[in-house]
Amino acid sequence: MRFLLLFLISGFFTFSSEPVLAAFNCDGLQKATSGQILEKGPYRLVYRTDPETLTVGKFFGLTIGICTTDGSPLPDSLKVDATMPMHSHGMNYRSTVQNIAPGQFTAKGLMMHMAGSWMLQFDVRQGSTSTRIATKLTLK
Amino acid sequence: MHHFVKGMFASLGIIFAAASSLASNQNTFSEDERAAILSHGPWPPKLTPDPSNRVSGNQTAIAFGRELFRSRFLSASRRHSCITCHNPNRAYADGLALSSGVSKVDRNTISLANLRLNRWFGWDGGSDNLWAQSIRPILDPRELNGSATMVAKRLRNDIPFSRGYKAIFNALPTNHTDEDILVNLGKALAAYQETIVTPRTPFDQFREALANNDNQKANLYPLAAQRGLKIFVGKGKCGLCHQGANFTNGEFDDAGVRYFKPSGGIDKGRFGGIQKLEKSPYTLLGRYNDNPSKVPGVATRHVARSHQNWGQFRVPSLRNVSQTGPYMHDGSLTTLRDVVMHYSSLNEERLHLDGRGLLRSLNLSHQEINDLIAFLETL
Incomplete structure (x- = not known):
């Protein structure tokens, strides 16, 4: 079963087309080493960028998987944004996020227009609760 | 023999002196500085036709666009042309603080060069493609003061232009609507303007020499410009x-x-640019984009209008910058020295919050100001 999940997750992150897969759980997610894994509260989030290497001034997309480690419900929705804290500004673009399957999302239309340190932010919403999961990215 | 040995030592002396002189003619750059310098090239870039414009790269369209650009045909009064503001002898700008067509405009004329590399056009980015940006001054009452109806009527009645149009768009203008004609003329104008590319410069030669570890060629780049470059990337x-x-x-x-x-009121800058974009029928998301997939419209689809856009203007290219003054969106800085002084002694109180996060007064010395100018003059 674990092998099957791993296989499905690998397929999820190949970006060959709109990724669609069966139910997603944290066992499988933990094994998916090809993406960046972030954790906060009950959530474990894995994401991959498309293209894999980010370039200043070039648009990119994300494929995101989210599971919960304590059995709580999967998120209803997700917002993705990026900011440059040192310069007090964000992106000049608003990404569009699509919920493609339970716990699985794609984000399009992200672009970092300046070299330096960025915070990539995922606002995970479940019911009335929003949890921000963030990670630092450095673009040269 | 004695003279021969003496001569040989003399020659060696000259070689050592030259080598020593060469060595002292080059700044040392750290690995980070070197990477930053190399990121400003190569030049010229490889350009591909604009997929949103079916006549981009078409030689007939380029020649036709060039004629239109120089002709007064597009001006309601027949007194102005694109050249009125975008003079080829002035780096496709006009040397004035503020543009002036039928009447004065509130912004400085942007030099037309390397436009195929742009994502946005105009100081406020009110156009997301060059053909739309070419239509804009035709319709602006302060510039050419025309309309789709006027332009179409003139084209239909002008035999040479009418034939030129048919050779590109495969139909006489009598078979096209007024708006289709306006857009097609914009596309021919764009095809021509895409061909305006600035030549290689002393900076490009230096960058290439640095990339090739060719110290001899790198040393030809003036020392002051090298010091200025170090400030630029540092x-x-x-x-x-x-x-x-x-x-x-x-x-x-x-x-x-x-x-x-200057005429009163506030220039909304990028905020107003996005508002224009949202209302425009000529964006990459509209029906005039010739690329059926509309792929180039990703920026337009995702652009976000927010409070931070107030007071923002497009970052201009610095290629050919010594030829394109006066500077800034309102032409308020006359010379390159004024621009460098502006950033050196910036009034941080005047910046928006976002600008304050990014900009700090550089507090450059007199020598550093001269060096930065020397560098900019090599672009």
Whole structure:
């Protein structure tokens, strides 16, 4: 079963087309080493960028998987944004996020227009609760 | 023999002196500085036709667009042309603080060069493609003061232009609507303007020499310009906005320049640009984009209008910058020295919050100011 999940997750992150897969759980997610894994509260989030290497001034997309480690419900929705804290500004673009399957999302239309340190932010919403999961990215 | 040995030593002496002189003619750059310098090239870039414009790269369209660009045909009064503001002898600008067509405009004329590299056009990015940006001054009452109806009527009645049009668009203008004609003329104008590319410069030669570890060629680049370049990629952090081979990130920032219009009122800058974009029928998301997949419209689809856009203007390319003054969106800085002084002694109180996060007074010395100017003059 674990092998099957791993296989499905690998397929999820190949970006060959709109990724669609069966139910997603944290066992499988933990094994998916090809993406960046972030954790906060009950959530474990894995994401991959498309293209894999980010370039200043070039648009990119994300494929995101989210599971919960304590059995709580999967998120209803997700917002993705990026900011440059040192310069007090964000992106000049608003990404569009699509919920493609339970716990699985794609984000399009992200672009970092300046070299330096960025915070990539995922606002995970479940019911009335929003949890921000963030990670630092450095673009040269 | 004695003379021969003496002569040989003399020659060696000259060689050593030359080598020593060469060595002293080059600044040393750290690995980070070197990487930053190399990121500003190569030049010229490889350009591909604009997929949103079916006549981009078409030689007949380029020649036709060039004729239109120089002709007064597009001006309601027949007194103005594109050249009125975009004079080829002035780096496709006009040397004036503020543009002037039928009447004065509140913004400085942007030099037309390397436009195929742009994502946005105009100081406020009110157009997301060059053909739309070419239509804009035709319709602006302060510039050419025309209309789709006027342009179409003139074209239909002008036999040479009418034939030129048919050769490109496979139909006489009598078979096209007024608006289709306007857009097609915009596309021919765009095809021509895409061919205006600035030549290689002393900076490009230096960059190439650096990439090839060719010290002899690198040493030909003036020492003052090298020192200025070091400031540009180092303490000046100029490359944050003026990045890449075209020395611009193509985006928008608050540079601490006044945003009150000379004629009164506030210039909304990028905020107004996005508003224009949202209303325009000529964007990459509209029916006039010739690329059926509309793929180039990703920026337009995702652009976000927010409070931070107030007071922001497009970061201009620095290619050919010594030829394109006066500077800034309102032409308020006359010379390159004024521009460098502006960033050196910036009034941080005047910046928006976003600008304050990015910009700091550089507090450059007199020598550093001269060096930065020497560098800019080599672009």
